[in-house]
Amino acid sequence: LYIVCKGHSGRYQSHEYDSRNNSEEACRKITLAIELLQCLYAEKLHEHGYGRKSFTLESACQPFHSQLEWERSTTMTEGELWHRFATELLQSKRYDMDRVKVVGFLSSTHFGGISDGDYSYENIRKKTTGHAALGGGGLALFGTGCLYTWPSVLEAVCDAFTSQQPVDCGKLLDDSNYRRTYGGCFATTLGSVCHEMGHTFDLGHTPDSSIMGDGFDAIDNAFVGPRVGCHGDNVPKRIIDTKPSGLAGRLTQLKRPGDVLQKRLEAKQNDGVFFAPISARTLSFHRWFNHHATKDVHSGYLLFDLRTRTVTSSNGSSIVLAELRTTDNGMMQKCWTFQTGQANASFTLPRLPNLQDLTLFAMDADGNILKANLSSINAANV
Numbered sequence: 294l295y296i297v298c299k300g301h302s303g304r305y306q307s308h309e310y311d312s313r314n315n316s317e318e319a320c321r322k323i324t325l326a327i328e329l330l331q332c333l334y335a336e337k338l339h340e341h342g343y344g345r346k347s348f349t350l351e352s353a354c355q356p357f358h359s360q361l362e363w364e365r366s367t368t369m370t371e372g373e374l375w376h377r378f379a380t381e382l383l384q385s386k387r388y389d390m391d392r393v394k395v396v397g398f399l400s401s402t403h404f405g406g407i408s409d410g411d412y413s414y415e416n417i418r419k420k421t422t423g424h425a426a427l428g429g430g431g432l433a434l435f436g437t438g439c440l441y442t443w444p445s446v447l448e449a450v451c452d453a454f455t456s457q458q459p460v461d462c463g464k465l466l467d468d469s470n471y472r473r474t475y476g477g478c479f480a481t482t483l484g485s486v487c488h489e490m491g492h493t494f495d496l497g498h499t500p501d502s503s504i505m506g507d508g509f510d511a512i513d514n515a516f517v518g519p520r521v522g523c524h525g526d527n528v529p530k531r532i533i534d535t536k537p538s539g540l541a542g543r544l545t546q547l548k549r550p551g552d553v554l555q556k557r558l559e560a561k562q563n564d565g566v567f568f569a570p571i572s573a574r575t576l577s578f579h580r581w582f583n584h585h586a587t588k589d590v591h592s593g594y595l596l597f598d599l600r601t602r603t604v605t606s607s608n609g610s611s612i613v614l615a616e617l618r619t620t621d622n623g624m625m626q627k628c629w630t631f632q633t634g635q636a637n638a639s640f641t642l643p644r645l646p647n648l649q650d651l652t653l654f655a656m657d658a659d660g661n662i663l664k665a666n667l668s669s670i671n672a673a674n675v
Contacts, residue, residue, distance in 0.1 A: 300364070306437070321446075337515075341574075343574075354398075396433045402422070424438060427489060457474050479513070484510055488505060495575060496576070498624045504567065512566055578613050579656075579660055593661050617652070620650050
């Protein structure tokens with residue numbers, strides 16, 4: 294959806310010679326971007342051996358006229374904007390939110406420009422209103438500050454990714470992970486959409502260079518291939534912000550020089566863009582990636598016994614994975630995977646030294662999901 298606040302024109306912020314700037318052009322850009330990500334999800338699952346599974350698009354991007362006043366939206370945080378639009382979507386009854394997830398883009402994102410010579414990401418964010426990059430539940434919400442770098446037709450995609458046109462930071466938002474090019478902005482912001490959509494599909498963060506780790510900035514490599522001497526492997530690495538910040542944490546902080554996260558080299562494909570194995574397995578069994586035409590998708594559920602620390606499937610479906618995540622930012626700490634067809638309709642969490650501040654995530658072969666905060670187990674059993 295292209296979300297237009299009350300009183301706003303629907304024009305996204307762009308360069309002065311952008312004569313096609315309107316809601317229709319924005320929707321064309323967004324539709325193409327989500328189609329690219331539909332393709333990317335399929336190819337990355339195929340690389341893990343799960344076939345070319347992907348999510349289904351209900352329709353092309355459409356305008357959604359919000360009742361939120363534009364002036365009010367400029368004073369709200371991304372978390373507040375997410376909650377406001379999520380509530381509005383539910384109340385509108387326009388979609389069955391049990392069967393639809395929404396990717397929304399706010400038309401009124403505005404960057405005030407840099408005039409003090411401070412081009413840090415933190416300063417850029419301070420001068421930007423109506424910005425969001427937050428996903429979870431049934432909504433992934435984004436700003437449109439870099440929509441001016443996005444193509445609207447497939448033939449322009451490669452040129453958009455490889456564009457070295459410099460961003461005029463005095464007038465336009467630079468969200469490129471310090472590359473300061475149109476191509477860098479397109480890659481980083483599309484990668485951010487891919488990452489936050491992953492949270493709506495219940496993926497957690499992973500401590501690696503995957504899409505759900507610090508690797509989404511180089512998503513362009515999946516479409517145009519790694520380029521020697523270009524930004525692919527040389528962009529600053531990100532770290533997970535460990536401060537509680539709403540849905541699943543955020544990826545907004547750059548690593549200090551010399552900091553190196555452990556990389557799972559065996560999972561990296563030639564283009565260096567990948568889902569970690571636990572993420573790919575989650576997606577492969579997720580209901581949004583599978584057809585359930587012949588069975589009731591609500592036929593079962595997972596139960597968790599706090600006393601025995603055991604997860605059980607109500608209908609005997611095989612448990613295919615279990616994962617421990619840090620509660621405040623969704624970072625994966627430990628994980629277990631199981632083959633389908635084995636007698637594993639239950640899983641008992643091992644006795645670990647500390648379960649405080651951890652959440653258990655589990656999934657069965659029918660796509661049933663369990664999320665359980667383990668803080669109370671730590672107090673009772675350890």
